[in-house]
Amino acid sequence: MEEKASSEFSAEAIRIFKALSDPTRYQMVRMLLNCNELGCVEFEKAFELSKPAMSHHYRVLENAGLLSPRKEGVYVYFRLDRERLERFLPGFDQAHL
Amino acid sequence: MEEKASSEFSAEAIRIFKALSDPTRYQMVRMLLNCNELGCVEFEKAFELSKPAMSHHYRVLENAGLLSPRKEGVYVYFRLDRERLERFLPGFDQAHL
DNA sequence: TAGATAGTTCCAAAATTTTAGAATTATCTA
DNA sequence: TAGATAATTCTAAAATTTTGGAACTATCTA
Numbered sequence: 001m002e003e004k005a006s007s008e009f010s011a012e013a014i015r016i017f018k019a020l021s022d023p024t025r026y027q028m029v030r031m032l033l034n035c036n037e038l039g040c041v042e043f044e045k046a047f048e049l050s051k052p053a054m055s056h057h058y059r060v061l062e063n064a065g066l067l068s069p070r071k072e073g074v075y076v077y078f079r080l081d082r083e084r085l086e087r088f089l090p091g092f093d094q095a096h097l
Numbered sequence: 098m099e100e101k102a103s104s105e106f107s108a109e110a111i112r113i114f115k116a117l118s119d120p121t122r123y124q125m126v127r128m129l130l131n132c133n134e135l136g137c138v139e140f141e142k143a144f145e146l147s148k149p150a151m152s153h154h155y156r157v158l159e160n161a162g163l164l165s166p167r168k169e170g171v172y173v174y175f176r177l178d179r180e181r182l183e184r185f186l187p188g189f190d191q192a193h194l
Numbered sequence: 195t196a197g198a199t200a201g202t203t204c205c206a207a208a209a210t211t212t213t214a215g216a217a218t219t220a221t222c223t224a
Numbered sequence: 225t226a227g228a229t230a231a232t233t234c235t236a237a238a239a240t241t242t243t244g245g246a247a248c249t250a251t252c253t254a
Contacts, residue, residue: 009192014123021115022242026107040201050244055202057242074200074251091187095110119212137231147214152232154212171221171230 012065016088019064024049025057029066032080033093037070039077109162113185116161121146122154126163129177130190134167136174 004012020026024047031046032038044054058078061067066085067078085092101109117123121144128143129135141151155175158164163182164175182189 010120010123010127013192014118014120017114017123018118018241021111021118023107023111024242026111026114030107049242051201052203052245053243059202060241071201071250076201088192089186095106095185115211121212146212148231149215149233150213156232157211168220173231 013088015064016066019060019066022057022060025061028057028061029080029085032067032078037077037079039075041075043078110185112161113163116157116163119154119157122158125154125158126177126182129164129175134174134176136172138172140175 020029027046028038028043031043040051040054040058043058044051047054049057058067058069058076061078062069066081068081070077070079082093117126124143125135125140128140137148137151137155140155141148144151146154155164155166155173158175159166163178165178167174167176179190
């Protein structure tokens with residue numbers, strides 16, 4: 001098992017908390033728990049935000065290491081890093097909501 | 098077991114994530130994991146922030162339901178709601194950091 | 195190749211959060 | 225009761241985050 005410096009872990013945890021402290025991003029992650037992957041088109045349909053705003057949220061979640069993008073032609077799809085989510089927030093996927 | 102509406106649970110979770118997304122507050126909670134309770138005096142010693150700033154952080158953590166205050170004369174001490182922490186962030190107390 | 199569409203980047207405005215000085219409240223003690 | 229100290233509240237400034245229009249890049253297709 002990889003070890004990691006304490007403060008480094010904290011910084012990662014804080015970045016994850018910050019990522020999930022926004023209602024839009026929180027909901028995005030929740031949506032991804034129910035399926036394998038989701039595309040920008042679906043996210044943009046779910047939230048009434050501009051493309052640049054959505055793009056910003058993708059990046060925050062990516063920087064937190066929670067989402068990874070897959071390009072398919074002109075479309076982008078996102079997948080949840082469930083292992084990482086489970087490592088930092090065990091049980092988050094089961095939370096009744 | 099008390100049931101709670103989905104969106105209500107989300108709102109609570111988001112408030113907790115927001116509370117822990119600030120380095121000072123994150124560290125405050127971490128400190129409280131190691132002891133029964135801590136006073137403002139100790140917190141003010143640990144962080145180089147003004148009293149009003151610290152007071153603000155106490156309130157955010159209280160509003161998230163993570164801290165509860167105990168007054169003893171002119172001093173205030175805070176205690177962690179470990180049960181609540183465990184409910185929303187299971188394993189947070191064991192995270193190696 | 196030209197046109198259309200998906201998504202990002204750049205930029206600045208709006209909104210929110212963090213911070214601290216000043217004033218206030220509450221409690222202890224001499 | 226007067227003075228001292230702990231903490232909160234009020235207020236406004238500083239910093240950060242969220243948002244969207246405009247311009248740009250990349251890819252598909254007619």
